[in-house]
Amino acid sequence: MMGRAMTAILSSNHQAPAEAFALPAPLVAIDPAKRRTPAEEARALVAANSLATLSTLSEDGGPWGSLVAYATIEHGTPVLLVSTLAEHGRNLPRDPRASLVIASDEAIGGDQLNSGRVTLAGRCEVPVGEELEAARAAFLEAVPMAKHYIDFGDFSLYVLRVDRVRWVGGYGRMDTADAASYAAAETDPVVKSAAYAVAHLNEDHAEHLLLIAQKLSGYTDATHARADRADRYGLDITVTTPRGKAPTRVAFAEAITAPDGLRAASVELVRRAREL
Amino acid sequence: MMGRAMTAILSSNHQAPAEAFALPAPLVAIDPAKRRTPAEEARALVAANSLATLSTLSEDGGPWGSLVAYATIEHGTPVLLVSTLAEHGRNLPRDPRASLVIASDEAIGGDQLNSGRVTLAGRCEVPVGEELEAARAAFLEAVPMAKHYIDFGDFSLYVLRVDRVRWVGGYGRMDTADAASYAAAETDPVVKSAAYAVAHLNEDHAEHLLLIAQKLSGYTDATHARADRADRYGLDITVTTPRGKAPTRVAFAEAITAPDGLRAASVELVRRAREL
Numbered sequence: 001m002m003g004r005a006m007t008a009i010l011s012s013n014h015q016a017p018a019e020a021f022a023l024p025a026p027l028v029a030i031d032p033a034k035r036r037t038p039a040e041e042a043r044a045l046v047a048a049n050s051l052a053t054l055s056t057l058s059e060d061g062g063p064w065g066s067l068v069a070y071a072t073i074e075h076g077t078p079v080l081l082v083s084t085l086a087e088h089g090r091n092l093p094r095d096p097r098a099s100l101v102i103a104s105d106e107a108i109g110g111d112q113l114n115s116g117r118v119t120l121a122g123r124c125e126v127p128v129g130e131e132l133e134a135a136r137a138a139f140l141e142a143v144p145m146a147k148h149y150i151d152f153g154d155f156s157l158y159v160l161r162v163d164r165v166r167w168v169g170g171y172g173r174m175d176t177a178d179a180a181s182y183a184a185a186e187t188d189p190v191v192k193s194a195a196y197a198v199a200h201l202n203e204d205h206a207e208h209l210l211l212i213a214q215k216l217s218g219y220t221d222a223t224h225a226r227a228d229r230a231d232r233y234g235l236d237i238t239v240t241t242p243r244g245k246a247p248t249r250v251a252f253a254e255a256i257t258a259p260d261g262l263r264a265a266s267v268e269l270v271r272r273a274r275e276l
Numbered sequence: 277m278m279g280r281a282m283t284a285i286l287s288s289n290h291q292a293p294a295e296a297f298a299l300p301a302p303l304v305a306i307d308p309a310k311r312r313t314p315a316e317e318a319r320a321l322v323a324a325n326s327l328a329t330l331s332t333l334s335e336d337g338g339p340w341g342s343l344v345a346y347a348t349i350e351h352g353t354p355v356l357l358v359s360t361l362a363e364h365g366r367n368l369p370r371d372p373r374a375s376l377v378i379a380s381d382e383a384i385g386g387d388q389l390n391s392g393r394v395t396l397a398g399r400c401e402v403p404v405g406e407e408l409e410a411a412r413a414a415f416l417e418a419v420p421m422a423k424h425y426i427d428f429g430d431f432s433l434y435v436l437r438v439d440r441v442r443w444v445g446g447y448g449r450m451d452t453a454d455a456a457s458y459a460a461a462e463t464d465p466v467v468k469s470a471a472y473a474v475a476h477l478n479e480d481h482a483e484h485l486l487l488i489a490q491k492l493s494g495y496t497d498a499t500h501a502r503a504d505r506a507d508r509y510g511l512d513i514t515v516t517t518p519r520g521k522a523p524t525r526v527a528f529a530e531a532i533t534a535p536d537g538l539r540a541a542s543v544e545l546v547r548r549a550r551e552l
Contacts, residue, residue: 051388053329053377055339058397063331063339065377067393067444087442101329101341105381111421112327117343121334145387166363168343 024243026218033251038175039185056091071142075183114170122163194230215273217248232256300519302494309527314451315461332367347418351459390446398439470506491549493524508532
């Protein structure tokens with residue numbers, strides 16, 4: 001049996017053999033569940049993490065990667081604190097072009113490549129005035145240890161002016177977002193609580209998840225359901241059926257607006273599933 | 277009290293205020309314990325992980341980062357499998373310059389920046405002949421899922437010819453290795469078992485660790501000892517003393533040559549400490 005991941009890969013226009021790899025379809029048609037936009041996915045990854053790989057240009061124009069901590073100010077603008085003792089800190093004053101890769105360590109089904117990551121590419125600038133104050137405060141909040149060295153002469157704060165955004169959500173989930181959409185997107189309020197909620201649903205509410213999947217996702221023959229991801233709009237679920245496994249999704253009744261909203265939204269799903 | 281991390285930062289030639297930040301010194305002088313070379317540290321990080329951030333050059337010459345899985349063939353040469361559906365897969369045929377950042381998710385003392393990472397920079401080449409066979413076999417072993425797509429027309433295997441190696445082991449531990457040293461370095465046989473051994477020592481052998489630190493690292497006044505890292509040559513330990521905390525290290529009697537060697541080497545440390 002072909003796994004969901006493989007089928008998703010094959011759905012992405014690869015120059016693949018023309019064989020058919022069909023996932024089991026829902027037995028009852030349901031409307032597609034609302035998802036985060038690629039820009040919202042990007043903002044969620046940026047908000048959920050604090051380490052990134054920075055790519056800059058070395059003296060010979062070759063690409064140079066290095067690990068950095070980052071913070072963000074408004075519009076999801078990343079803030080970096082770099083030292084000229086590090087190669088990236090010597091590269092940026094010479095050529096401000098840079099990209100940041102932020103990768104989630106939450107892998108679906110234990111497959112490391114089936115996880116979220118985003119590339120933000122643009123130009124680094126030294127902030128001034130109010131933006132410098134905001135960048136400094138944000139960085140010190142994200143990396144409290146930096147209070148010991150932020151004022152050293154070899155360190156500089158930079159902000160990354162994001163021009164291009166490429167988001168990959170795992171196998172077969174990927175898209176590009178333009179800079180304006182990225183800047184305007186709202187950060188998902190449940191970004192910090194989603195991983196715990198997913199683990200809790202899987203460990204303590206397997207029967208509720210199965211009921212939700214059977215009644216609300218159209219897989220009426222589901223025999224098992226695993227929560228993969230949670231966001232403000234709904235749950236990504238992998239269902240097991242006698243016809244094979246398939247990824248599906250159920251939407252919450254309303255988009256969550258508070259960091260602690262996942263519990264109530266999940267309870268509402270169970271209530272709705274029971275009524276059907 | 278200044279933490280070890282901060283003191284280590286200050287030892288690295290930053291343009292820092294001229295204040296003195298002294299770590300407590302050992303009360304008994306001991307010889308420096310043997311460490312892995314920077315090239316060996318780099319090879320250990322490469323061997324211990326399977327995901328990296330690849331930096332390539334976009335069409336406009338700007339740096340572009342993306343997440344990739346990698347394998348290695350002899351001399352620690354990284355192997356990548358990239359699709360022209362991804363930007364990095366279109367970048368490499370145009371300009372083969374690339375770098376890979378491989379970062380450990382094991383952070384000392386819970387501080388994310390106090391962790392190991394390495395940048396390998398060089399040029400990507402399409403392997404041929406026996407090297408292609410070795411690269412293909414290595415990649416399929418590292419990423420079994422790839423058997424489903426490795427033969428698609430849009431995917432190509434590349435090897436990274438490593439020119440430059442920059443290793444950062446955490447605060448104040450960093451160095452550059454040349455390509456020849458990197459290629460010649462032996463992979464530490466305990467690289468896969470070290471994290472478990474460190475956790476086991478801390479959880480179940482706190483008294484043994486303290487005895488080792490007191491007798492073998494010169495901190496005769498240590499009141500607590502925490503193992504931070506283990507490698508084939510010894511243990512990195514943080515000691516707590518009435519004079520403050522300090523990082524120290526004890527060497528094994530002999531370099532470990534087998535993957536399961538950490539247990540016997542640690543037992544030997546305890547035996548030696550008891551005899552003193």
